[in-house]
Amino acid sequence: MAEFLTSIMPHVVERSDQFWQAFRETLQMVGIVGVLAVVIGIPFGVLLFATKPGAILQNRPVHFILNKICDIFRSIPFILLAMILLGLSRLIMGTGIGVKGAIIPLTFATVPFLGRQIEGALSEVPAGLLEAAQSMGCSPWEIITRVYLKEAIPGIARGVTITLISLINFTAIAGAIGAGGLGSFAISYGHSRGYTDIMWTVLIIIIIMVSLVQTIGNAVVKKTSH
Amino acid sequence: MITLDHVSKTFTGANEVHAVRDVSLTVDDGEIFGIIGYSGAGKSTLVRCINLLEKPTAGTVTVDGKELTAMGEKDLRQERKKISMIFQQFNLLPSRTVAQNVAFPLKGSGLGKEVVRKKVMDLLDMVGLPDKADAYPSQLSGGQKQRVAIARALASDPKVLLCDEATSALDPQTTQSILHLIQDINRKTGITVVVITHEMAVVKEICHRVAVMDAGAVVEEGTVFDVFSSPQQSVTRSFVSTTSNLGKIEALIAADDPMTALAPGAVIARLNYGHSNVSEATISEISRRFNVDVNIIFSNVEIIGGQSLGGLVAVISGDRVREAIGYLSEKNVVVEVLKRG
Numbered sequence: 001m002a003e004f005l006t007s008i009m010p011h012v013v014e015r016s017d018q019f020w021q022a023f024r025e026t027l028q029m030v031g032i033v034g035v036l037a038v039v040i041g042i043p044f045g046v047l048l049f050a051t052k053p054g055a056i057l058q059n060r061p062v063h064f065i066l067n068k069i070c071d072i073f074r075s076i077p078f079i080l081l082a083m084i085l086l087g088l089s090r091l092i093m094g095t096g097i098g099v100k101g102a103i104i105p106l107t108f109a110t111v112p113f114l115g116r117q118i119e120g121a122l123s124e125v126p127a128g129l130l131e132a133a134q135s136m137g138c139s140p141w142e143i144i145t146r147v148y149l150k151e152a153i154p155g156i157a158r159g160v161t162i163t164l165i166s167l168i169n170f171t172a173i174a175g176a177i178g179a180g181g182l183g184s185f186a187i188s189y190g191h192s193r194g195y196t197d198i199m200w201t202v203l204i205i206i207i208i209m210v211s212l213v214q215t216i217g218n219a220v221v222k223k224t225s226h
Numbered sequence: 227m228i229t230l231d232h233v234s235k236t237f238t239g240a241n242e243v244h245a246v247r248d249v250s251l252t253v254d255d256g257e258i259f260g261i262i263g264y265s266g267a268g269k270s271t272l273v274r275c276i277n278l279l280e281k282p283t284a285g286t287v288t289v290d291g292k293e294l295t296a297m298g299e300k301d302l303r304q305e306r307k308k309i310s311m312i313f314q315q316f317n318l319l320p321s322r323t324v325a326q327n328v329a330f331p332l333k334g335s336g337l338g339k340e341v342v343r344k345k346v347m348d349l350l351d352m353v354g355l356p357d358k359a360d361a362y363p364s365q366l367s368g369g370q371k372q373r374v375a376i377a378r379a380l381a382s383d384p385k386v387l388l389c390d391e392a393t394s395a396l397d398p399q400t401t402q403s404i405l406h407l408i409q410d411i412n413r414k415t416g417i418t419v420v421v422i423t424h425e426m427a428v429v430k431e432i433c434h435r436v437a438v439m440d441a442g443a444v445v446e447e448g449t450v451f452d453v454f455s456s457p458q459q460s461v462t463r464s465f466v467s468t469t470s471n472l473g474k475i476e477a478l479i480a481a482d483d484p485m486t487a488l489a490p491g492a493v494i495a496r497l498n499y500g501h502s503n504v505s506e507a508t509i510s511e512i513s514r515r516f517n518v519d520v521n522i523i524f525s526n527v528e529i530i531g532g533q534s535l536g537g538l539v540a541v542i543s544g545d546r547v548r549e550a551i552g553y554l555s556e557k558n559v560v561v562e563v564l565k566r567g
Binding site for chain 1: 310320321331382
């Protein structure tokens, strides 16, 4: 087995410690930022939706601000966003490099992205359900938690899936500016030194990660749609 | 039970819409009250003014002795639990089972799990769906969905049930069964029911009293029998005519149908009977007495609110037609001569 691997990807085997380290870093970034994105992004999306004109907590100024934040952060290319947020990252995390340094820019890129997906998912809930819930005497909080969030679970699962896939993509880009992870590993060895076996290995692993996320996401959507 | 006092609702925006104009209505405790109108007449807005899903721009709404228009949001939510509503599109929560839908309004009511379970099963029994507790709404037919919606509406033991076009998305047979279910519940529980519809047949089937809406205003109101037997407004007459075929004669006359060709001296007349004379043999009576021939083209007898109401369209011919018509009028039959030969 070892012989076989050495024959097809000699440079990966040679640097297997670095490779596993990079893989762990990617998982860490996706895991930590994924959780942060869900914890911050879902409430962000709910507020974005609920403060819209005509919605249950309609509030023009709040909606305007959230909407602009969303648009601005989504329109900045990630590589520039990461550079802009370097100072903030040093301030909060104490560093601008490594996994720790990547958390802030990745979170700023992912939260607005997921927020939009959540807003879209909640908009799909039929308006009649809101009216029915109001007629039953539900409060805005009950309507959000017991009607909107509950009914939008498949849409939310789709949004989280797409967001995690983008996040995997962003972590690879973060590698270009010192974040570590598989992206960084592929750039320093696969690209700079021309070790094509390293490039291909990283590529295949990322494809497997994305497929896995998509498959799990699809299963959740299927299970929660009635 | 429900009192609307000079209620108006105006939607402001690019162009102002006066959806409800100065409506005053009283719905008595335990009655089934119909509100009928064409689409756009404002009836759906009016019914939403009862539970304040639409806030009236003027006027007051009082339900069960409490003025809802004077309440804050929190008290209003509490009162809404006593005013249930069912909808044309059912509005069941698709991600919840039938039992979870019915139990939805009971959350926070302080009832124990077992009590809720029992209540839900009793309600599903009542609407005839005891075996669908664990089904999802998407697995049900339209009629079954509306039954679930009714069960859910009754879960909070409301005093009022508002039905917004509740049968408009259903086929005629299912409509009948849903109407009878509502009627049955009204009789058993004494719940006050407000029925919004554009179908006169629905009003005729279950309502005690009816208000007719046109362009945001109530133009006519009364017992269903009175409104049917002597409609005052043209919009009311056009609704009444939808449930009978007596109105078809005008179209036949206009089209010069051979059926409407008359011999000299003959007339086409429409006769309307009230409940007091529907059973009398007035036709054979005039035939014998005045030696006229009566050829019945259309006839219609309805039982409304336990009283019968009838009418017919006939060609009356002979030498003494005028006297025959005079005699009918004496007998309190309303005679309209539509065409003379």
